[in-house]
Amino acid sequence: MTASWRFSVLADRHRAMGSKLEDWSGMGTAWSYDKDQEEEYLAIRTKAGFMDVSGLKKVHVIGPHAYHVIDRATTRNADKIKPGRSSYACMLNDDGKFIDDCVIYRTGPNSYMVVHGSGQGHEQLTMAATGRDVDIRFDDNLHDISLQGPLAVDFLEKQGVPGIRDLPYFAHMQTMLWGKPIMLSRTGYTGERGYEIFCRAQDAVEIWDTLVEKGVPMGIIPTRFTTLDWLRTESYLLFFPFDNSDMYPFENEKHGDTLWELGLDFTVSPGKTGFRGSEEHYRLKGKERFKIYGVKLEGTEPAQEGAPLIRDGKQVGVVTIGMYSSLNKHNVGIARMPVDCAVDGTKMTVRNGAKDIPCVAHSLPFYDPEKKRRTAKG
Numbered sequence: 001m002t003a004s005w006r007f008s009v010l011a012d013r014h015r016a017m018g019s020k021l022e023d024w025s026g027m028g029t030a031w032s033y034d035k036d037q038e039e040e041y042l043a044i045r046t047k048a049g050f051m052d053v054s055g056l057k058k059v060h061v062i063g064p065h066a067y068h069v070i071d072r073a074t075t076r077n078a079d080k081i082k083p084g085r086s087s088y089a090c091m092l093n094d095d096g097k098f099i100d101d102c103v104i105y106r107t108g109p110n111s112y113m114v115v116h117g118s119g120q121g122h123e124q125l126t127m128a129a130t131g132r133d134v135d136i137r138f139d140d141n142l143h144d145i146s147l148q149g150p151l152a153v154d155f156l157e158k159q160g161v162p163g164i165r166d167l168p169y170f171a172h173m174q175t176m177l178w179g180k181p182i183m184l185s186r187t188g189y190t191g192e193r194g195y196e197i198f199c200r201a202q203d204a205v206e207i208w209d210t211l212v213e214k215g216v217p218m219g220i221i222p223t224r225f226t227t228l229d230w231l232r233t234e235s236y237l238l239f240f241p242f243d244n245s246d247m248y249p250f251e252n253e254k255h256g257d258t259l260w261e262l263g264l265d266f267t268v269s270p271g272k273t274g275f276r277g278s279e280e281h282y283r284l285k286g287k288e289r290f291k292i293y294g295v296k297l298e299g300t301e302p303a304q305e306g307a308p309l310i311r312d313g314k315q316v317g318v319v320t321i322g323m324y325s326s327l328n329k330h331n332v333g334i335a336r337m338p339v340d341c342a343v344d345g346t347k348m349t350v351r352n353g354a355k356d357i358p359c360v361a362h363s364l365p366f367y368d369p370e371k372k373r374r375t376a377k378g
Helices: 011-016 037-046 066-073 121-128 152-158 201-218 227-235 278-283
Strands: 022-024 027-029 049-052 057-062 086-092 098-108 111-116 135-138 143-148 172-177 180-185 194-199 291-297 307-311 314-325 330-337 347-352 355-362
Touching (some): 011 201, 049 201, 049 227, 057 066, 066 121, 086 278, 098 121, 098 180, 121 135, 143 152, 143 201, 152 194, 152 201, 180 201, 227 314, 227 330, 291 314, 291 347, 307 330, 314 347, 330 355
Antiparallel strands (some): 022 027, 049 143, 057 111, 086 098, 098 111, 143 194, 172 180, 180 194, 291 330, 307 314, 307 347, 314 330
16 A cells, blocks of 8 residues: 555455555555456446545635635635535636635535545645635545445435435535434435435444445445446546646646646636636636537547547547447547547547557537436435
């Protein structure tokens, strides 16, 4: 295991399932288990599965100026987020380039919780808080167990969670689960209807073990963190820095991607200005150097991570992640490619080592493009 400075109380549960706890964002995380990963993928797509995503960083922003901090640090209008609701947002540097994404939870009039990954979110919030009447608190006691899949709502209803069917997409509530206080959020990273269970460290092991026990009759199973890669590929969910120029640097310029290039410009609240990097963000519209776009490959051999994307004998891009779905019978990937290639049907080739696999450009997402599954009501 890579040396980590953050620790999940569920580490022993992951080790018992064969994980060596690889480091992600400073926390030992279950990248692998001693069982079939396809079983986990199929469980989340057809039933439900749960995983430890406590490596996500939880930052509380509390005080009279909390709104101003969120407004400066992120692309969303924080005051439009109602208490009990949340919003997906991005963070930029002074060059208008992406440095992190996050979910902003409004927990009260002057209180928010920002959950982000391995980017510079915490530093961005701290910088925006300088000189403000606000507290910025990093919370590593709070654990996050993500329960995802079409049966997740049925399972939680059977456990007596009140109002679970009425909880809208990107809403959250304070409630109890098996006698433990939790914040239950209807969010996730799978393209399915799902929920994140935010709980105290001292309750996380009991909640996990109860999920294992009570999930059996419904086919709900624990899953490794990296099963998210299969799910996100189909559902067009980017994972910093693995889809970014931090991993695939430009030849003659420093790394950094615009929201226009990543397809994340929708995270900017309409008409919003004043957030860090906003002037550059708007100036860079129409100046895309590449686009994030999908590729659909022939056959069943998935594109390797970082596989070159070839057109007319020359490398024009790279596939950042690929997967073959036995359920949906497609071989797909997320790629960085030239703007003129990012058109449905453009013919290219994926170079998997010594093997070339024909592919075509394909719009994202591949799975549930209208997002009806994750937003379903009732």
